[in-house]
Amino acid sequence: MDEQVEQDDRSRFEAVYRRTYEQILGYAVRRCASPEDAADIVAETYVIAWRRMAELPPGEAGRLWLYGVARRVLANHRRGERRRATRHAELTAETEHLYAAAPAHRGEHDGVREAMDLLSDDDRELLALSVWEELDPGEIAEVLGCSRNAARIRLHRARKRFARALERTRPSARFEARPLIEESR
């Protein structure tokens, strides 16, 4: 009986892993300065998922749950609380190639990168979840553990602050602040 449960868990975990791996890898690579850190984030996120399978929601909600786990793992790394639960040497090597092959930040020209750096971590993460992970406010709310309305309003404010930051770093260009209603997809 226990073996059957364990086998079911393994099958389910592998299915979730295969389905979400590219997205969690992308999440980590976009936020980590080094490939080693990105590999650690990916590995630790899935280790936690494996150990907390009972909490992993089915379907699409599982991806949002994993983003939430990855976010907390990343925060721990940034606080210097690091733990390497697996060796993941091959993953690290592949991630290194990914970093090496990635073009220089496309946003670095014309002050976009500088504008992103002017944002608070919270604003940058909100925009990233919306633009990079392509989450709608309801999904962002799931990841951040807040209400949908709060996510929507905070995202709107983050967009406005990004527009203002761009005005500072790219004074010759015109920028938009998208109206609130457009944020619902």
Next chain:
Amino acid sequence: MNNDRMFRDGARVLDEDLAGRASTAGADALLTEILALEPAPARRRILPSPRRPYPRRALPSPRRALLGTAVAAVLTGAFVLGPSLLRTSEEVYAGQAVTIDRVGDEYAFYFTEGDPDPAELEKAFREVGLDNLTVKLIPVSPRQQSPVFGFEKTDPDAKATFTGGDCSDRIDDCLTAFSVTADIKGPAEVRLGRPAKPGEKYAYPADAGWPGEAMAGVRLRGLPAAEAARLVREHGLKVTYDLDWPLRDGGHGVEFEQNVPVSRIDPGWTVATADSYNDGVIVLHVVPGPDATPPPGF
């Protein structure tokens, strides 16, 4: 170009650039590594207690190893597997290897480092005034995935509560946790597993069938005791027996009667687990048959 597009272009990679990455060698290797780790704690059988050099009956008070309640393996000491430590508390120390909360009249320890530096842990203990609490690393199987943790104390009034790996709600990546009364007196020792060197005996049992262990690749679980013993001997190893008695109160778990003579083992009883201490002996944990009578104290 709108602002979202500019932000998007600031990404190092986009998900669409990663198509096919879920089946690379790195992804496969990571998946394999993770699946080799302990599965979900709520469904895992906790590893049994270390073998004692004398029969279980000789001990003055019974100790029970409960099943399926924790990830970390309890070594020794007067532990009670208790409720979650998640109560109102104040963080009094935070380091890479351990976070310490003050919870009422106890300190709660959340261990987050798989291969900690004892000196760092002892420094943390000193920070909160636990000057007599020391750390000892003990050899365990290099294949041991879950942290091995033990605690010995000399203060009879001190209370220690082990909460195992169910602690990540308090600290992300928490490996194991325990709490102890803050006014503990006298010497006390925290024991943590370290990978044994080649040929070194283990201070904590490993599953004999794990890759690299003495009975690697041989499935003993579920076999009749006599057949399992034959297979072990065919590998040039000796056999000893433990009996796994169900708890008398009907609770979820078993109590180990250790070093049981073969004359008390029915050849048809089933092997639950097989342990190795890397010492040429395999300990077969046998489930007594339904008609078996437990000895006094079990």
